[in-house]
Amino acid sequence: MKKLIGIFQANNLFIKIFLVMVISVIAVSIMITYNSIRMSTNLFLDTFSITNSKIMDQITERFNLFTNSIVSASLEVETNGTIKQLLQVEHDTASEKSIYYYHMTNEMKQIFAEVDPNDANMVILSNQQDVFNMNYIKWQVDGELLANHEIIDRIEKSDTDIVYQFEQSEVTNGVPMVIASKALKLRSDEIYGYLFFSLTEPDLRKFYESYTSEGNNVLLITPEGEIISSNQEELIGDSSLELLSYAEGVRGEDLEYRNINVFGQEFVFLSQYIPSMDIYLVNLINQEVVADNVINTSDILLIAIVIVGLAVLVAFLILRKMTVSISQLVRQISDMARYQFNKPLKEAGGYETRKIAKAFNYMLNELQDYVQILMNTQDKQRKAELEALQHQINPHFIYNTLASIKFMIRQEKKETASNTIDSFISLLQNSLSNVDETITIRQELDNLKSYVQINQARYGERIKVNYLISPDCLDLLIPKLVIQPFIENAFFHAFTQKKTGYIQILIANREKNLICEIVDNGDGMIADQLDNKTIKTKEKRQLFSGIGVKNVHERIQLLYGKDYGVEIESKPLQGTKVLIKLPLQS
Amino acid sequence: MRETFTKKFWLLMIALLTTVVLAACSGGDDDSSEGGESDEGESTSGDEGAEITAWAWDPNFNIGALELALEHYDNEDFNMEIIENAQDDIVQKLNTGLSSGTMQGMPNIVLIEDQRAQSFLQSYPDAFYPIGDYFNPDDFAEYKLAPTSLDGKQYGLPFDTGVTGLFYRTDYLEEAGYTHEDLVDITWTKYIEIAKDVKEKTGHAMLSLDPNDLGILRVMMQTTGTWYTDEEGTIQIEGNEPLKMALENYKALMDSGVVKLNSDWSQYLEAFNSGDVATVPAGNWIAASIEAEESQSGLWKVAPTPRLDMEGAANASNQGGSSWYVLNIDGKEAAAEFLGGTFGSNVDFYQDLVTEIGAIGTYKPASEGDAYQFENEFFNNQQVVYEFSQWMEEIPQVDYGMNTYGIEDILSAEIQQYLDGKSIEDVLADTQTQAENQFK
Incomplete structure (x- = not known):
């Protein structure tokens, strides 16, 4: 959890920007997708309905053409003298019948040509139950059955000339068909035969089937509500008073579509009444199916998702690249304040970040250069000061030493005077002539011995000096005048109460550092005299050189850094221990 | 270096985005056009080449044979709709379709009677596709x-033989006092006599005829080896003695009241399926329709076709044998x-x-099979197929020739006048004149 929060905080900027972007991209695409689907569906349904109402007109027109052909064919039958005459006369012998059949068939064939293109069949039934059938494949007529069927009663009862009936019974051999029938009447209203035009349901369907498609259904409904034909075969023969009421409701109005709910589904409903056949032509459009067929919602959604996905991906990559580099930059800068000022920033990431890093690094470099110059100047100044000091041998020391030598000569201590002069010469030589800042321990040791010899010559040998030098250290380098000031200090201040004692000088290589210890068993110092491990010296004193105990520590640190320097431990009446820590140099 | 890389990266991104957007757009277009196509496809699926349609008549025989052939055809990709x-x-639809030249709505396979x-x-x-390469004509x-x-x-592709026979109801004929022997190798004159007896004794008509179909005349005429035209195609109606005799027999049949008239094929079938008529002189293919009325099993037999009472006439004839044709579509x-x-x-x-449909093909390698010896229960265990193959x-x-049906149209009109009392010489002469005018 903490890790998660950590990640969140580290990517704070990225997550914020990314979230805003993702949410807005998704919101925009959802709105656009939804709107485009909705608009195109509406537009499509509008145009579809308009187109369909035109199609309805066309279908109606086809039905009208068909009924017209039936009307004109039936007129021709009625006005055909041969048929009229043949049907009225009784034909007893086979010869007569042969002639009767032959001419009836011949006359009918000519008239039949009018309705034949619609796959309709034409049948004439005589009062003697003779059947003249033009296309027995379409309707195999049993004369006796037909003559006694209620179809005939309906024809006789009907006021209208041509009666359209839907039949699917024994008389049609179970085939659903529309039968247009007409009683052939003389002027005296005497019926001399019956004329039938039949159209099987599959043939009737051909009138409109090519206009239908999945979800776009056409039905023919009788004024009794019976569905006599449909491209959805399972509906044929069903009754739907609901549809009929809708159809009747629309009848007479301008053809406009409306939305209804039948068969448990939403439909766009169009209807037209075909007066010639006395049926309603109904067009049911299943909005969902039709719109789904044409407007591929899933495709649109897929495209939207793909675009959103790509946009998010691209945004992710770009944002990531930008924010990660900025975050890294920020981290680097904050780290820098804590630890390393001299480490330049990584110039990576986007353009902006790289510019910032570059400017920052430039500034850092400048700053460092400046600081370096400043430090160098200070160092130089300090060095110059120290050098000046170390090259300067206190004239009092020379004066005093020379005075001591004069006494020795007077006291005819030739040996001692000569030794002291040698030591003095070597001391002066090393101090003045050697301009190197560092010298080997061996040289330093020579200097120390010379100095100690001079002092012992002057003040007597009550203070002994022991040297304990590790042989492997003899050739190592140390700065000049590092040990001497402590020996001088010990000589002149450690033995004011105690008159005798010793000073031990230990030089060894310890833990890769050069350790010099100057230990005396003199008076020691009280805490007041120690200040931050250096000795407080106030008075202007006659020192060997300008370098005092005080600046040794400072000098070492200036030369080698904070890890090195001088530590002083002292206990009153027991002695003082000075520890000088130096790097190994050779 | 780094900057150029970034620029490239951006260019790439823009290019990618453009591609995606364009792809999406064009994808959308594709969909809509596909939708349109599929809609059209649904409405015009009937015109696709994959679906083969075949036109034939007689569900008991020709269509039955086609369906059987489809069962025997081992090709799953093959779809055939039989109409x-x-x-x-x-005939009428072919004439309309072929003469218009559009071939719209024409079938792939169509059955045509040999005489047409x-x-x-x-x-x-x-309009027709030569199919000689798809089988060996010499096998037929x-x-x-x-x-x-x-x-x-x-x-x-030759299909059935049109060899004719005289199918008769054994029960009616027995009732009238006739046996099978009385019907073998008779003349049409004798047939008319028998017919009168049957009508008198059983009240049943002897046969059913359609005044618009003169098939019976052709059957009679061919027993003597004559036709409306000779080998050169010359129309020979006038002075055609067999035709004259056939017409006289026809009139005699009509006048003697032994004919039950029908006006279409279904009524023709109904005439014998209902038991109204005693005989059916027709091509062997009618056997399938006779057998369709299973309740009459064992009541039927077949005798040889009556011949015209002339020198050289055979008791065998041909009617309505047909063959399959492929239209050039x-x-x-x-x-x-x-x-x-x-x-x-x-x-x-x-x-x-042979066994299932009772169809006698004209494929020679198949004529020796056991099925030809098949004793048909429906026909009193008569070896119907074998006998037909003998008569064949x-x-x-x-x-x-090519004008058989054209001449018949003219003749059938004249026959009505003949039945109405016109003299036979005038009928033949008038038919000859009209036919010559029409076909020369």
Whole structure:
């Protein structure tokens, strides 16, 4: 959890920007997708309905053409003298019948040509139950059955000339068909035969089937509500008073579509009444199916998702690249304040970040250069000061030493005077002539011995000096005048109460550092005299050189850094221990 | 370096985005156009080449044979829709379709009667697809090759023989006092006598006739080997003695009241299926329709066709044998392969055809099979197929020419006048004149 929060905080900027972007991209695409689907569906349904109402007109027109052909064919039958005459006369012998059949068939064939293109069949039934059938494949007529069927009663009862009936019974051999029938009447209203035009349901369907498609259904409904034909075969023969009421409701109005709910589904409903056949032509459009067929919602959604996905991906990559580099930059800068000022920033990431890093690094470099110059100047100044000091041998020391030598000569201590002069010469030589800042321990040791010899010559040998030098250290380098000031200090201040004692000088290589210890068993110092491990010296004193105990520590640190320097431990009446820590140099 | 990389990266991103957007747009277009196509596809699926349609008549016989052939055809990709039409309807639709030249709505396979075939082949030679390469014409009875080919090209795949017989109701004939022997090798004159007896004693009509179909005249005429036209195609109605005798017999049948008239094929079938008529003189293919009325099993037998009472007349004739033709439209290869693979070469299929449909093919390699000895229970265990194949060999050969049905149209009108009292000489002379005017 903490890790998660950590990640969140580290990517704070990225997550914020990314979230805003993702949410807005998704919101925009959802709105656009939804709107485009909705608009195109509406537009499509509008145009579809308009187109369909035109199609309805066309279908109606086809039905009208068909009924017209039936009307004109039936007129021709009625006005055909041969048929009229043949049907009225009784034909007893086979010869007569042969002639009767032959001419009836011949006359009918000519008239039949009018309705034949619609796959309709034409049948004439005589009062003697003779059947003249033009296309027995379409309707195999049993004369006796037909003559006694209620179809005939309906024809006789009907006021209208041509009666359209839907039949699917024994008389049609179970085939659903529309039968247009007409009683052939003389002027005296005497019926001399019956004329039938039949159209099987599959043939009737051909009138409109090519206009239908999945979800776009056409039905023919009788004024009794019976569905006599449909491209959805399972509906044929069903009754739907609901549809009929809708159809009747629309009848007479301008053809406009409306939305209804039948068969448990939403439909766009169009209807037209075909007066010639006395049926309603109904067009049911299943909005969902039709719109789904044409407007591929899933495709649109897929495209939207793909675009959103790509946009998010691209945004992710770009944002990531930008924010990660900025975050890294920020981290680097904050780290820098804590630890390393001299480490330049990584110039990576986007353009902006790289510019910032570059400017920052430039500034850092400048700053460092400046600081370096400043430090160098200070160092130089300090060095110059120290050098000046170390090259300067206190004239009092020379004066005093020379005075001591004069006494020795007077006291005819030739040996001692000569030794002291040698030591003095070597001391002066090393101090003045050697301009190197560092010298080997061996040289330093020579200097120390010379100095100690001079002092012992002057003040007597009550203070002994022991040297304990590790042989492997003899050739190592140390700065000049590092040990001497402590020996001088010990000589002149450690033995004011105690008159005798010793000073031990230990030089060894310890833990890769050069350790010099100057230990005396003199008076020691009280805490007041120690200040931050250096000795407080106030008075202007006659020192060997300008370098005092005080600046040794400072000098070492200036030369080698904070890890090195001088530590002083002292206990009153027991002695003082000075520890000088130096790097190994050779 | 780094900057150029970034620039490249951006260019790449822009290019990618553009591609995606364009792809999305064009994808959308594709969808809508596909949708449109599929809609159209649904409405015009009938015109696709894959679906083969076949037109034939007689569900008991020709269509039954086609369905059997489809069962025997081992090709899953092959789809055939068989459409039943009346023969007259097929002839009329073919004439309309072929003469318009559009071939719109025409079938791939169509059955044509041999006697009509030449009029189609000669009138519309390009409309038919020569299928001689899909089977070996030499495997078929020779008399079927002449009507089904033109100019040396084989257009039709010969199907059934039209050999005729006299189907009769044994019960009615027995009631009238006749046995099978009384019906064997008789003349039409004798037939009329028997008919009168049957009518008198049983009250049943002897046969059913359609005044618009003069098939019975052709059956009578061919027993003597004559036709409306001679080998050169010259119309020979006037002075055609067999025709004259046939007409006289026809009138005698009509006048004697033994005929039950019908006005269409279904009524014709109804006449014997209902038991109204005692005999059916027709091509062997009618057996399938007779057998369709299973309740009459064992009541029927077949006798040889009556002959005309003339020198050289045989008791064998031909009626309505037909052959399969492939129209020269899309799908013709598939249709021809189907015919070649079934009717053209499959012996097993022909055995089944004999036993299941009762159809006697003209494929010679199949004529020796056991099925030809098959004793048909429906026909009192008579070896119907075997007998037909015997009579087949006796059929006097004639050249049908191309005007058979044209002449018959004229003749059928004249016959009504003949029945009405016009003299036979005038009838023949008038028919001759009209036919010459029409076909010369």
